[in-house]
Amino acid sequence: MGANTRFDRLSDFERHKANVRVECICGHRGILDAVKLRRWFFCHRWSDAVEVLGAHLRCSVCLGRPVRVRPTVERPDRPEWMMHEHDWKRLIQRLRN
Template sequence: MSANTRLDQLSDLVKHKANVRVTCRTCDKVGIFDAARFARYCHLRCWNPQLEALAPRLKCSRCGAQGAHLKATREQAGADPFPRGEHAWKLLFRRLRD
């Protein structure tokens, strides 16, 4: 990524093969998520894919505080809370649709 690369949306991160680093503003817990899986989840929830619009929607699993700091990173993604496998994604879609 060059200095002039703008990474404002999840699609930009996917295009540049970056992941999302999410840091809790309260307890500083850090999570690294795969940008493509995070983008798919946001699309299913009809959320705005801009990073600054996603920040207030996220809730910390440690302290329960809402709001986070999102940043592009090249670090390897860890375990994520998103569905595993196509069947699980379809079940989530059906649940959200009803």
């Protein structure tokens, strides 16, 4: 990732093989898999623009919204989230009902 690389959409994270680091005002941070997060947003038909990510994410500690979103090469801290295809099928079925 060069100094002039822009991350405006989740597809930019995916293209540069970066994950998404989100930080809350309480100090908690999370590393999200950019590919899974992009698919999650696609299933919900939400915009994948970085400036609106915070509207759909919450801190697992204080339930606050993220104050900072940035790229990272760190591994996701919850790799088991939406790991299997049946998880995605259940999500789509739930969203259709």
